Ligand SMILES: Cc1cc2nc3c(=O)[nH]c(=O)nc-3n(C[C@H](O)[C@H](O)[C@H](O)COP(=O)(O)OP(=O)(O)OC[C@H]3O[C@@H](n4cnc5c(N)ncnc54)[C@H](O)[C@@H]3O)c2cc1C
Ligand SMILES: Cc1cc2nc3c(=O)[nH]c(=O)nc-3n(C[C@H](O)[C@H](O)[C@H](O)COP(=O)(O)OP(=O)(O)OC[C@H]3O[C@@H](n4cnc5c(N)ncnc54)[C@H](O)[C@@H]3O)c2cc1C
Ligand code: SF4
Ligand code: SF4
């Protein structure tokens with residue numbers, strides 16, 4: 001299956017010339033200029049051209065021991081798909097990707113590659129790793145650009161007659177659904193919002209992950225036979241129990257995410273103009289508020305916007321606020337840039353576009369007049385001893401309070417498990433913080449009910465959620481097989 | 488898509504509508520609401536069930552034309568469809584036999600008060616309904632209330648064009664003073680609920696209110712609907728919409744309801760220009 005033998009001196013297979021890795025530096029990603037892109041919601045990174053993809057793929061050593069594969073949470077056969085790009089056999093490359101990842105155009109864009117597959121690439125030890133994520137994106141886009149009939153649809157097993165229900169259409173639910181249909185089960189996804197995709201749709205902004213890509217990848221799943229029912233809140237429209245009894249599903253996967261926004265708990269937080277990142281991003285992404293009044297949902301457009309937090313969600317909020325026309329956007333974070341959990345690339349993009357970083361300060365009060373935000377009181381912080389997470393904990397500097405002038409405050413300090421589903425399924429075992437407890441394969445304490453993604457791990461990443469969805473799909477498949485024998 | 492199966496104009500700006508939504512109808516309970524999007528570009532707007540039929544597969548609600556979405560919705564006819572209906576959302580009103588209860592419905596709040604009063608009466612309570620409106624024209628559901636097994640129906644209008652002249656707090660105060668009620672439930676504009684809760688509290692009568700903060704998802708995901716109750720932040724959509732009226736910070740609620748007034752006015756003006764009902 002692997003296209004070419006490793007470079008380690010051995011002679012290549014007779015029919016193909018031996019791959020000679022290029023020594024060229026890593027191919028940069030073409031991007032729109034910061035000044036231009038900060039004005040609109042179009043994608044920032046333009047993607048490789050075919051030549052760029054070929055040039056970047058040529059850097060891969062096609063290692064005998066391809067360590068990169070271990071770095072990918074879903075163990076994509078990276079060496080093999082890059083080998084196919086080297087050989088110009090793109091369809092085969094797509095097939096390799098889809099073997100492990102139903103949504104490559106998305107993961108290629110939003111995966112934190114630099115700490116997963118790419119950090120594990122042998123080239124990373126000496127210099128720059130192969131741009132695995134960008135190549136994955138290129139192949140994913142290549143597939144989506146094909147006529148529908150020509151797209152790569154994974155093989156689907158004989159129908160088993162079992163029906164599976166999936167709660168939530170985020171990456172965990174989508175990956176689980178994709179895998180279950182491949183295994184021959186009938187699958188229905190129940191989504192509480194009016195559009196599928198979870199955070200991919202309502203959270204991650206258009207300029208980083210175009211919604212057309214999300215829609216196209218979800219469409220492929222429906223082509224494979226996945227049914228998606230929107231406007232269905234499990235716990236309200238149906239209970240978990242009803243899915244298994246009245247609705248006749250044989251197994252259920254819960255991928256409901258960690259959608260409950262956390263607030264700061266400081267005075268003034270309920271003033272008009274204070275948003276959770278979830279609300280702000282949902283208004284803009286899902287509801288299209290940036291097109292108001294063409295779309296019906298408004299969002300407050302501030303002149304000066306303060307975003308609290310240092311993760312991807314904070315970066316996305318800050319960059320979104322800029323695009324809505326804010327004159328100044330501040331990122332207020334209690335530690336330093338080194339401790340920021342956001343991807344380096346996003347931090348870099350945000351800075352380029354003009355987001356101002358106010359590090360080592362923590363908001364202690366939000367100020368307002370006539371019900372609307374007018375500013376923020378922040379306290380300066382210093383880094384103390386390392387805490388449980390190994391990062392140096394911020395400590396307040398006495399009497400260091402100062403004011404930041406702003407008319408919008410966006411709170412992006414994390415999310416927790418949404419209690420809605422759990423309220424309706426009191427038997428489902430959860431941790432003290434509300435996350436669903438499962439074994440390594442996603443099985444919960446209720447037979448036939450599995451869970452994965454952010455609702456199990458807390459806020460994590462797209463690919464980890466997808467990996468969990470897939471693992472659960474196989475566990476569900478085994479569980480169902482056991483049942484058919486028992487009947 | 489969800490088909491409109493019933494429409495009735497109750498007054499100049501108030502409409503009753505029925506929508507086919509069997510999954511939602513099966514679960515609806517008094518005090519709960521649903522979220523609707525009229526079209527693909529539509530906003531997610533919450534409405535409380537005024538009635539429903541699990542067998543018939545429909546839900547009903549009563550809405551007042553106040554802005555762009557409700558304006559647009561008022562032009563939908565039986566046979567048309569709206570893009571989305573999701574629910575039932577929120578915690579149902581707590582219904583049990585608590586004895587003697589006053590249910591106060593003001594404006595379109597009467598639509599929400601109706602199923603609550605019915606459920607309270609069914610549970611064995613002695614129910615007095617106070618029905619209020621600015622004038623006779625805006626008074627809705629009077630006949631429906633009259634058909635319920637109530638102890639009494641008291642009608643109040645601001646201008647005296649129907650029933651007693653004044654505010655709903657006047658009969659509430661009398662009932663409380665006379666010791667004729669053990670509980671109150673007020674549903675209507677925030678300002679009305681504020682004064683009802685205050686009046687009830689003066690007489691040590693517990694008063695539940697049904698809050699209507701601005702919402703987006705209605706499932707606890709965004710926090711747009713946060714309200715302060717007893718000094719704590721609650722999410723109206725999942726922790727409510729019913730709350731202990733004594734504890735609610737109504738000033739904050741009213742302020743938060745006004746956050747988009749300018750945008751909303753612009754959107755409705757924009758819509759009205761192309762709309763037949765505005766010359
Ligand atoms: C703004 C933002 C930016 C991010 N950027 C990145 C990034 O660049 N890279 C990365 O790897 N990760 C990123 N993440 C994290 C990543 O998106 C999440 O870890 C991932 O989406 C989790 O997937 P999930 O399927 O578990 O849950 P979600 O994506 O949250 O999906 C859950 C779905 O379930 C639905 N649901 C919830 N309850 C119910 C119910 N009761 N009934 C029916 N449906 C229900 C929800 O509406 C939602 O659609 C980002 C997150 C955010 C918020
Ligand atoms: C739980 C709940 C139950 C409700 N039940 C009813 C009902 O049974 N009948 C009825 O007529 N109205 C009800 N409302 C209010 C109704 O949702 C608003 O009148 C409607 O959203 C107005 O939309 P619009 O575009 O026509 O007006 P807009 O011009 O957008 O707004 C007018 C006013 O309505 C409120 N509003 C606007 N958008 C929202 C929103 N997304 N969520 C909540 N409030 C909003 C604001 O106070 C705003 O100032 C309810 C609200 C809530 C939260
Ligand atoms: S899915 Fe993510 S981690 Fe895996 S190979 Fe692709 S970019 Fe790397
Ligand atoms: S480790 Fe790097 S160089 Fe080796 S096969 Fe993987 S991507 Fe290519």
Ligand code: FES
Nearest residue numbers: 705707709710724
């Ligand atoms: S409406 Fe979004 S949390 Fe209540």
